[in-house]
Amino acid sequence: MTWADAAVFIAQGIVGGGIVQAFIAITKRRSELRQLDRGTDSVMVETASGVVTMLRTELESAKSENATLEAKLADQQAKLADQQRQIHLLGERISELRTDLVIAKAEIHRLQDGQEQMP
Amino acid sequence: MALPRREYLRHNPFGSSAAVGAVVLGSLGAILGDDVSEGMTLSLHATGTVMAHLWGATFAVGGVLKLYGLYWGRSTMEIPGLWLMSAGYAFYGITVVTGLGIGGLAAGILATVLAVGCLFKVRSIMRRARIVVRQNDAEAE
Numbered sequence: 001m002t003w004a005d006a007a008v009f010i011a012q013g014i015v016g017g018g019i020v021q022a023f024i025a026i027t028k029r030r031s032e033l034r035q036l037d038r039g040t041d042s043v044m045v046e047t048a049s050g051v052v053t054m055l056r057t058e059l060e061s062a063k064s065e066n067a068t069l070e071a072k073l074a075d076q077q078a079k080l081a082d083q084q085r086q087i088h089l090l091g092e093r094i095s096e097l098r099t100d101l102v103i104a105k106a107e108i109h110r111l112q113d114g115q116e117q118m119p
Numbered sequence: 120m121a122l123p124r125r126e127y128l129r130h131n132p133f134g135s136s137a138a139v140g141a142v143v144l145g146s147l148g149a150i151l152g153d154d155v156s157e158g159m160t161l162s163l164h165a166t167g168t169v170m171a172h173l174w175g176a177t178f179a180v181g182g183v184l185k186l187y188g189l190y191w192g193r194s195t196m197e198i199p200g201l202w203l204m205s206a207g208y209a210f211y212g213i214t215v216v217t218g219l220g221i222g223g224l225a226a227g228i229l230a231t232v233l234a235v236g237c238l239f240k241v242r243s244i245m246r247r248a249r250i251v252v253r254q255n256d257a258e259a260e
Contacts, residue, residue: 018205018209025202029248032249033198
C-alpha cells in the first residue's frame with residue numbers, strides 16, 4: 001500500500017465518519033437541537049412582539065401629536081379668520097373716512113369760494 | 120415567525136456560500152463521478168468512479184441540508200448537513216492533493232479549511248444547544 005492509497009483510504013474513512021456523525025446528529029442529538037430551534041423561534045417571536053409593541057407605542061404617540069397639531073392649526077385658522085375680518089372692517093372704515101375727507105374738502109372749497117365772492 | 124431570507128444571507132454569507140459550493144460541486148460529482156476533478160481521477164484509480172459518485176451525492180445532500188437548516192431555522196437539519204459537508208470538503212481536499220501533489224495544494228488547502236470551518240460551526244451550534252438544554256432543565260427544576 002502506497003502513501004497515496006493510504007490517503008485515499010483515510011479520505012474514504014472521513015466520508016464514512018461524516019455520514020455516521022450525520023446519523024448520530026439526526027438520531028441522538030435531535031432533542032437537544034429541537035430545544036435550540038424552539039428557543040430560537042421563541043426569541044424571534046419575542047423580538048417581533050417587542051417590535052410590534054414599540055411600533056404601536058410610536059403610532060399612538062404620533063396620533064396624539066397629530067391631534068395636538070390639528071387643534072393648534074384650527075386655533076391658528078380661527079385667529080387668521082378673525083384678523084381677516086378685522087382687516088375687512090378697517091378697510092371699510094378707511095373707505096368711509098376717505099369719503100368724509102372728500103366731502104370735507106368739497107365743503108372747504110365751497111366756503112372758500114363763498115368768502116371770495118362776499119366783498 | 121421567520122426572518123426574511125435576505126436577512127439570513129446577510130448574517131451568514133460564508134456559510135451560505137460554502138453550502139452552495141457543496142451543492143454545485145457535489146451535484147457535479149454525483150453526475151460526472153471522478154471526472155469532476157483531475158486530482159480525484161488520479162487518486163481514485165483503485166476504487167474508481169463509484170466512490171466519486173457516492174462522495175458527490177453525500178456532499179450535495181450535505182449542502183442542501185445545511186441550506187434548509189440555515190434558512191428555515193432547523194438546526195436538526197443543519198448539523199447533519201454540516202457533518203456531510205465537512206466530510207465532502209475533506210475528501211476533496213485529500214484526494215486532490217493526493218492526485219496532483221503540489222499542483223493540488225491550493226484547492227486542497229481551500230477545501231480543508233472549509234472542512235474545518237464546518238466542524239467549528241457544528242461545535243458552536245452544539246454548544247448553544249447544550250446551553251439551551253441546561254437552561255430549560257434549570258427552569259423545569
